[in-house]
Amino acid sequence: MSMNLHLTLTSADWLALFVHFMSLSLLAIGGAITTAPDMHRYLVGEQHWLSDAQFTSSVALAQASPGPNVLFVALLGWNVGINAAGGPGAATAWAYGGLGVLVTMVGIMLPSTTLTFAAARWGHQNRELRAVRAFKQGMAPIVIALLIATGWILAAGNAGETGQWPLWLLTAVNALLVWRTRVHLLCLLGAGGLVGWLGWV
Amino acid sequence: MPHSELPAAQAQPESLSDLFWSFTRLALQGFGGVLAIVQRELVDKKKWLTREEFVEDWAVAQILPGPNVVNLSLMIGDRFFGLRGALTALAGMLTFPLLIVLALAALFAGVADSPHIQGALRGMGAVAAGLIAGTGLKLIAALKQNPMGAPVCYALAAITFIAIALLRIPLAWVLLVIGGSACAWTYRQLGALHQIKPTP
Numbered sequence: 001m002s003m004n005l006h007l008t009l010t011s012a013d014w015l016a017l018f019v020h021f022m023s024l025s026l027l028a029i030g031g032a033i034t035t036a037p038d039m040h041r042y043l044v045g046e047q048h049w050l051s052d053a054q055f056t057s058s059v060a061l062a063q064a065s066p067g068p069n070v071l072f073v074a075l076l077g078w079n080v081g082i083n084a085a086g087g088p089g090a091a092t093a094w095a096y097g098g099l100g101v102l103v104t105m106v107g108i109m110l111p112s113t114t115l116t117f118a119a120a121r122w123g124h125q126n127r128e129l130r131a132v133r134a135f136k137q138g139m140a141p142i143v144i145a146l147l148i149a150t151g152w153i154l155a156a157g158n159a160g161e162t163g164q165w166p167l168w169l170l171t172a173v174n175a176l177l178v179w180r181t182r183v184h185l186l187c188l189l190g191a192g193g194l195v196g197w198l199g200w201v
Numbered sequence: 202m203p204h205s206e207l208p209a210a211q212a213q214p215e216s217l218s219d220l221f222w223s224f225t226r227l228a229l230q231g232f233g234g235v236l237a238i239v240q241r242e243l244v245d246k247k248k249w250l251t252r253e254e255f256v257e258d259w260a261v262a263q264i265l266p267g268p269n270v271v272n273l274s275l276m277i278g279d280r281f282f283g284l285r286g287a288l289t290a291l292a293g294m295l296t297f298p299l300l301i302v303l304a305l306a307a308l309f310a311g312v313a314d315s316p317h318i319q320g321a322l323r324g325m326g327a328v329a330a331g332l333i334a335g336t337g338l339k340l341i342a343a344l345k346q347n348p349m350g351a352p353v354c355y356a357l358a359a360i361t362f363i364a365i366a367l368l369r370i371p372l373a374w375v376l377l378v379i380g381g382s383a384c385a386w387t388y389r390q391l392g393a394l395h396q397i398k399p400t401p
Contacts (some may be wrong), residue, residue: 024232029265029372044329057309063329064322065305067228067298068235070268074299075306087309101299112267113275117287120261120276130391137347137391138384139260141354142376144340146263147236152366153332158326167327174331179338185241189232189328196324197317 005051009084014103017049019081021073021107026115031058032070032188043076056077070108077104151175166201212248214281217289223247224274224293229301232325235270235294237332240340249277252343254370264376348390349383357383 011016020042024035036059043050054117058079062072081100085093128129155171177183195201214220223242227334231238236259243249250258271294278290312318344354363378364370 001391032268040226053359060255060322061306061309062302064325065302066230066232067302068268068270068273068294069333071298075302078303078306102389110316116267116272117279119265123261130388132390135384136257136260139264139380140256140347141344141357142361142383143260143263144337145358147337147364148334149362149366151330151337153331155327158323158330171329171331173327175335175338176238178332178335184366185237185332186230189325192328193321196320200319201324201327
């Protein structure tokens with residue numbers, strides 16, 4: 001791939017990458033994707049460890065593949081590793097790619113999952129406390145609205161690229177289908193992929 | 202409302218491997234985010250959680266830092282099997298999707314420029330947005346049980362939507378101001394309910 005960079009990472013660089021992702025972990029309220037702008041600033045702008053194209057395609061691919069969206073972080077780490085190995089054809093590409101995945105994923109997950117585990121356990125053990133119930137039930141309308149807003153923002157991001165109403169219509173129809181019917185979600189995604197493949201949206 | 206009046210979830214995972222494979226299945230069905238699938242599978246089908254429990258856990262998973270769905274799987278795994286359950290659910294959520302996304306990245310390098318592939322990604326992206334919004338619309342039904350009362354909840358949800366989706370106000374401010382007020386109001390309402398109708 002022509003968009004690859006060739007670079008040399010010292011162990012101090014790997015440590016810096018790990019520490020940077022650890023520090024972003026506790027800031028990732030609302031999901032790891034909320035820290036993507038800072039990852040871009042650090043990896044592409046400041047350190048030049050990734051090209052712009054590598055960053056963008058990592059995020060898009062993680063969105064399009066199954067599993068939690070946080071896996072875009074794994075792809076970022078993989079690409080940093082590939083660049084450090086000297087490109088995808090290098091003999092050590094997979095080893096360095098794996099190291100990149102390990103460093104970025106453990107960095108982004110370890111602090112937040114440790115905190116979540118402890119806080120959620122405390123909350124569950126004290127679930128009859130008035131303050132705990134007030135927090136969970138008071139937040140309910142807000143987090144439900146956040147879901148609808150996330151759908152809206154993703155739809156606006158999609159349609160913004162082409163400025164076309166068919167994408168909005170596709171999103172709205174699928175929102176209604178999920179809300180009102182029990183159609184299998186994979187059927188909906190497959191249909192969406194087909195409609196796009198045929199160039200209708 | 203006392204917690205005991207809410208219907209408890211009827212079912213639970215049989216074993217750690219049941220938990221692992223259940224979460225693997227969830228993760229592999231979740232394109233563009235797993236939340237819609239988690240609600241459909243764990244609440245509607247398996248009944249490991251009630252709709253109300255799901256919304257409460259989701260609130261905690263959302264407020265704490267980290268990937269929401271990862272936080273939620275940790276919490277659900279911990280609920281049934283402790284630390285081992287939390288790690289098992291986490292492994293189920295991440296292992297196979299990680300392998301798949303790396304394989305896709307290798308394949309994608311050759312076909313990134315095809316208009317068909319780009320169109321398919323765009324179509325699936327639009328559907329994924331609809332799945333997330335539709336899950337939110339479905340969960341509105343859970344607000345009927347809320348101690349603030351349904352009309353207050355609908356108003357809070359509408360304000361939050363406008364603040365985030367239309368005005369693009371940073372999440373931290375929305376959580377702090379709107380979320381903080383909602384929690385304070387709920388705290389008051391829970392106290393008032395307790396005085397009128399003591400827990401049996």
